[in-house]
Amino acid sequence: MEEIKVSPDYNWFRSTVPLKRVIVDDDDSKVWSMYDAGPKSIRCPIVFLPPVSGTAEVFFQQVLALTGWGYRVISLQYPVYWDLTEFCDGFRKLLDHLQLDKVHLFGASLGGFLAQKFAEYTHKSPRVHSLILCNSFSDTSIFNQTWTANSFWLMPGFMLKKIVLGNFSKGPVDPKMADAIDFMVDRLESLNQSELASRLTLNCQNSYVEPHKIKEVAVTIIDVFDQSALSLEAKEEMYKLYPNARRAHLKTGGNFPYLCRSAEVNLYIQIHLRQFHGTRYAAISPDMVRAEELEVQESHLSSNQESEDDQ
Numbered sequence: 001m002e003e004i005k006v007s008p009d010y011n012w013f014r015s016t017v018p019l020k021r022v023i024v025d026d027d028d029s030k031v032w033s034m035y036d037a038g039p040k041s042i043r044c045p046i047v048f049l050p051p052v053s054g055t056a057e058v059f060f061q062q063v064l065a066l067t068g069w070g071y072r073v074i075s076l077q078y079p080v081y082w083d084l085t086e087f088c089d090g091f092r093k094l095l096d097h098l099q100l101d102k103v104h105l106f107g108a109s110l111g112g113f114l115a116q117k118f119a120e121y122t123h124k125s126p127r128v129h130s131l132i133l134c135n136s137f138s139d140t141s142i143f144n145q146t147w148t149a150n151s152f153w154l155m156p157g158f159m160l161k162k163i164v165l166g167n168f169s170k171g172p173v174d175p176k177m178a179d180a181i182d183f184m185v186d187r188l189e190s191l192n193q194s195e196l197a198s199r200l201t202l203n204c205q206n207s208y209v210e211p212h213k214i215k216e217v218a219v220t221i222i223d224v225f226d227q228s229a230l231s232l233e234a235k236e237e238m239y240k241l242y243p244n245a246r247r248a249h250l251k252t253g254g255n256f257p258y259l260c261r262s263a264e265v266n267l268y269i270q271i272h273l274r275q276f277h278g279t280r281y282a283a284i285s286p287d288m289v290r291a292e293e294l295e296v297q298e299s300h301l302s303s304n305q306e307s308e309d310d311q
Contacts, residue, residue: 030079038072045072049111061262070288112136180259
């Protein structure tokens with residue numbers, strides 16, 4: 001299958017957006033990989049954080065679409081960090097290196113949990129202006145793996161990949177979702193043992209989000225109604241944690257809606273970011289705002305029409 005890897009969009013992305021590598025820790029084996037696209041004059045960009053199986057490439061459709069509308073977009077791949085404080089400290093140093101005071105964060109699954117923990121970690125001197133949480137969670141105990149979290153570093157790579165693949169959709173899915181799963185399996189194959197072990201450790205280490213520390217942060221929750229790795233209880237917990245959050249529901253999309261339902265996800269991101277237009281925390285170039293707003297209105301009308309047709 002592997003339709004995404006040979007798609008014109010993916011090849012255009014790989015040929016036009018350079019992959020940068022940055023070291024911000026004393027340990028020079030800790031390398032952040034990132035795509036930084038769009039106008040560098042924007043000081044509060046949107047930053048994407050991938051799931052356990054993901055690399056910086058998994059958000060290529062968001063990078064292409066949003067930069068086309070004048071946004072600055074950064075898609076990251078984290079180095080090997082074994083605990084949350086170490087990750088948060090490294091991420092803060094990366095933002096310092098990029099000279100970014102505040103950012104909007106989009107996190108998918110583990111990426112969403114790390115985004116919340118980073119907002120919590122920096123709450124006294126805030127670095128996160130808003131959060132978009134896609135198929136994410138707030139408490140690692142939902143995976144019932146906290147007792148094995150300290151032994152992932154011992155496991156061989158093939159066993160770790162088997163654990164991750166166990167959470168991918170099984171049974172019949174539509175062609176776009178099948179392509180997204182194939183692409184994510186390919187990305188998973190590119191991760192080495194320590195990358196996977198450290199991510200699973202962060203994903204399952206006993207920890208939860210303290211919402212009172214990030215109650216000032218604007219939040220949008222994106223989730224799917226069909227099968228995903230998250231239980232209904234985990235989703236309900238997120239709604240309880242963020243009662244004022246905007247909710248964006250996709251009827252289908254599985255674990256990776258940013259790949260297989262990218263037009264809808266991109267629209268929800270644009271709607272979320274519009275509340276900051278005209279402020280110093282805008283992620284978009286000011287001279288692109290008018291054209292982008294017209295596009296959002298048109299997309300919104302057509303997606304509403306489609307949902308009416310489905311009913």
